[in-house]
Amino acid sequence: MNGKDVVRSQTFFNPWLTCEHPEVEAVVARAVEEWEREAARSRIRKRRDKDREAFRSLARTLVANAAHALALGLEPPTVAIRLAKPAAARSRYDGPGFGQMSSVLAAISPNLVTVRQSRRKGIASMLEPGDGLKDCIAGLDDFGNAAFRQTSGEVIVVRHIERNYAMGTREGVAIDYKDNEETIRLRSEVNRINAGLESAQLGFDDPSGAPVDIRKRRLRRIFNTPNDRPRFDLGGRLADGWWENLERTRRHAIRIEGEPVADLDFRATLPRLAYIRAGLPPPAANDDPYAGILGGADEARWRPGLKIVVNGMLWRSTPLQRLPKGTKELLPQGRKAASLREAILERHAPIRDQFEAGIGGSLTRLESDILVAILLRLLDLGIAALPMHDGLMVRHGAAERAASVMREVSKELTGYELPVKVTLLAETIDITREVTSLL
16 A cells, blocks of 8 residues: 555455455455364354354454455554444344354454453444454555455445534434335345446446545445334435445545446425425526525525525424524525524425424435336346436446436326436546536
């Protein structure tokens, strides 16, 4: 690694990650076999084959995560991990062997991995590569991101957000559920999308900044629940693709089949879907739902702040009393929440009852259904697409066809054709240009 490849950051433990490099697999196997021989001498009863395989699987996963932190160039190469023994039976989200965590760490630590255990509730422990693993990888000429795979793991996730206001922590807790006809269909759709992404020719042509793992393309569809009861009518956006959290200024370096990409997204999706939900036609393509609220020649300057407030009022279930965090500098100085709230309700008087009614989650479910259907349609057409919340990216040559599919599918699912904004990202960010002819 050279200096410019190093990023001070960390990654999070992936219970389904594997490292397929034979030298790394061999060093794990030797460590586990040696430990098991020693442990067998003190055991009265022989370990079952199922337990032994789960033990070895967890060892491989722990080492794979530590090795992956090295491959990404993280400095220090840390992986956030929760070491608490599961309080309940294994769920669909858990990797095998988690109940044997302490034994596995005894088998492979400190030579292959080291652990800095957290003593604070809500704060994860840190997993790092040990000296033996570092020495092994340092001697490999062909070690890199291509050695890592995730071929299993649940792709339909129900999540509840738990907040600890005293400690200032926010944690997503996965809620287990029983399969039914709907979850089986949802999983089949995401698996089809993931299969297409796995075979897609993706690249990233930007050697500066933090390293990017372009093998991280296995998506999950995440639904939200306000409590510990599973439900699938809220949220449902696709997550975990390497391109989704990429800084906007680096997206021009994404390549699909060797071409730069076009960024396509629906314009002001949630407000338009709110009109449709109310049984009304959405604003026309040339009618921006975030305009006409403040008035004045410079209103466009405040659009980012207005967008946050408008969408926030669709999510919240109580009247707006304070401006959302971070929006004061995005709005005219001295603008108060009460007056802005009234201006928004007046601008969208036909759907006044849709605001502050807590419908954001259901709108996002419809939005995500539209995007999934688009991705599946594009897959049938042989067009590789990278989902981006309420939009997607395709290669330049496929932009016009993809935009047409987005409009077609939105009309099929809502009864109305939603307007699409197309931006061609060129080889350098300086010459990125928006294509208005495709609106």
